[in-house]
Amino acid sequence: MESQNILIKNAKILNPLGNGKTEEKNADVLIVEDKISEINKEIEESNAEKIIDASDKILMPGLVNTHTHISMSLLRGIADDLELDSWLNDYIWPMEAHLNREYCYIGALLGASEMIKSGTTCFSDMYFYMDGVAQAVEEIGMRAVLSYGMIDFGIKEKRENEFKENISLIKNHNNTADGRITTMFGPHSSYTASVELLERVRKEADRYNVGIHIHMNETMKEINDSKEAHENKRPFELLDSIGFLNSDVVAAHCVWLDEKEINLIKNNDVKVSHNPCSNMKLASGVAPIGELLKENICVSLGTDGASSNNNLDVFDEMKFAALLQKVHTLNPKLANADEVINMASYNGAKALNIDAGAIEVGKKADLILLDTKHPNMTPQSNTLSSNLVYSANGSNVDTTICNGKILMEGRKLLTVDEEHILSEAKRAIIEMKELKEAESE
Structure with a gap:
């Protein structure tokens, strides 16, 4: 254009x-x-x-979606009415085993089309085959912050591959597409990434001068498992103990937080991505947004992936962010409309370090x-x-x-053929299902 x-x-x-x-x-x-x-x-x-x-x-x-997995648009509705652990292990991860670059490219075009049509101009993505996602972003014209979802489960060989993938993404795509694409490191979480991986991510993020995108404190199981595995440390306490936390960290979900962890978030200027629809759908819990806002913590909004939401409409997230806090706390003044508008725009731009999110001279x-x-x-x-x-x-x-x-x-x-994208997306998911069925025979 x-x-x-x-x-x-x-x-x-x-x-x-x-x-x-x-x-x-x-x-x-x-x-x-x-x-x-x-x-x-x-x-x-x-x-x-x-x-x-x-x-x-x-x-x-334009709205800013600070946490999603855009290519999961292909998995919309594939597993509903389940808690996170079963949803991931029994349905999502087995299906993701059949992803490839082409499918992730098609899924990214599908998700980006949906976001453009619902007013989102920038999103932060953590997933796989991110070269395909970058291609889709460049073609469609959005702004995006891309990270590779790093999971090693303590396996050294897998850990080395995860760094190879994420560093390749940074070298090939950071500050590309007229500056619309930037990158981060994307350790999936403290329960799927080893301490060794997390420690090295901090060092590499400093080296490449990029941020970090990570899932944090999404479920109570995650809290209990962390305390059992790491000498009674909750997830944010674990990350603090290894010097991981900083102002360049975007922590998605942050549902189960205690007072000490909220202080760690505040003192390290960690940015929070609140995902109310996904948290409700997976019955993960209700994030303490009122307490975070009271501490002047930067809270933005994310949709999560379309397989746990099941859409990428940030207007939905705004409404649910406001209503969920009110019904949970019985305080109708909490998460008011002005605060939520800021979460979806100004705060999102601040979290992702982009010069947008407000209508001011000089802004993007x-x-x-x-x-x-x-x-x-x-x-x-x-x-x-x-x-x-x-x-x-x-x-x-x-x-x-x-x-x-x-x-x-x-x-x-105006930048893509919407009908063609819809057709390709339908083809891709049919092929993936056929591959999965053939594998199980």
């Missing part, structure tokens, strides 16, 4: 401020190349090659427009945040812009 100056006229802007607050204003927004160049009441139309009339639309930053032009001319968006009787968190869903997104380029307009994807 060629770059063009874009002028968004007559926009009703919702801008997250990063402190759990938002601001509303009416203005035009000028995009020059990949950045927001001007925000003003009346910007001259001659400054732009492309003009978008945002009358009856809400302009906000990662923006979305929502059409208010829908029954579920009428009337707009409260704040824009209220409408977006409690009423909206991904289908209200009309236009998605990433890095100053329009990826979707009028609900139509």
Whole structure:
């Protein structure tokens, strides 16, 4: 796609401020190349090659999904109504054994299409065959932070291969696709990765100047197993004891935390990715988001994979993040709409170290427009945040812009053939199921 100056006229802007607050204003927004160049009441139309009339639309930053496994879109609905341990061991891992680069590429295109159509402009991914995922991201035009899911179960040969894969991803794809793709190390968790792997990840992350993406404290079983295996240390205590924790760590889930672990997260400026829908579906528990926010910890939102959610719509995550805290604590003021909007945008950009997440001059032009001319968006009787968190869903997104380029307009994807992607995805999952059935015969 060629770059063009874009002028968004007559926009009703919702801008997250990063402190759990938002601001509303009416203005035009000028995009020059990949950045927001001007925000003003009346910007001259001659400054732009492309003009978008945002009358009856809400302009906000693109949503940021800080934890997913995008190629698992192919495994949507393959194993439902199960706890995490059985879900992983009995269904997901056996199916994943039949993945290859082509399938992960197709799954990534499918997931990226779904995210663009529901307003997500950036996602953080941890999975396999990440070269295929990077190819999909480059083609479709999104922003992504990619890591390879490192699992060694204490086996030295496997550990060496995991580092080979993740370092190759970093060398080949960090700061590529016009800067849209960056990378991290992706140790899966403290129960699937050995202490030796985790210690080396810390050293290699410092060496390559990249962050770390890891699952943490997702289930009570994980806590009990950690205490049994590591001299009564809970997972965050274990990571602290080996010098792993730092401000570049994004910890997904963080459901079962005690006071000491919350302090470790705060003192090390660890970023938390809250995944309410996945946590509910797998009956993992309820993360103490109110306590984290009270400590000014950076909490963002993630969908997890489409096989444990079962969609990648961050608008769903916003609504459930707000409602789950209220019903769990019996406090209707907890996780209010403004706070949740910040989690889905400003905080996500901060967690992933990308210069987006707010509508400010100089920020990356990662923006979305929502059409208010829908029954579920009428009337707009409260704040824009209220409408977006409690009423909206991904289908209200009309236009998605990433890095100053329009990826979707009028609900139509502009960078890829959506019908072809759907056809290829159906073919891929049929082939994987056939491979699995043949193996079991």
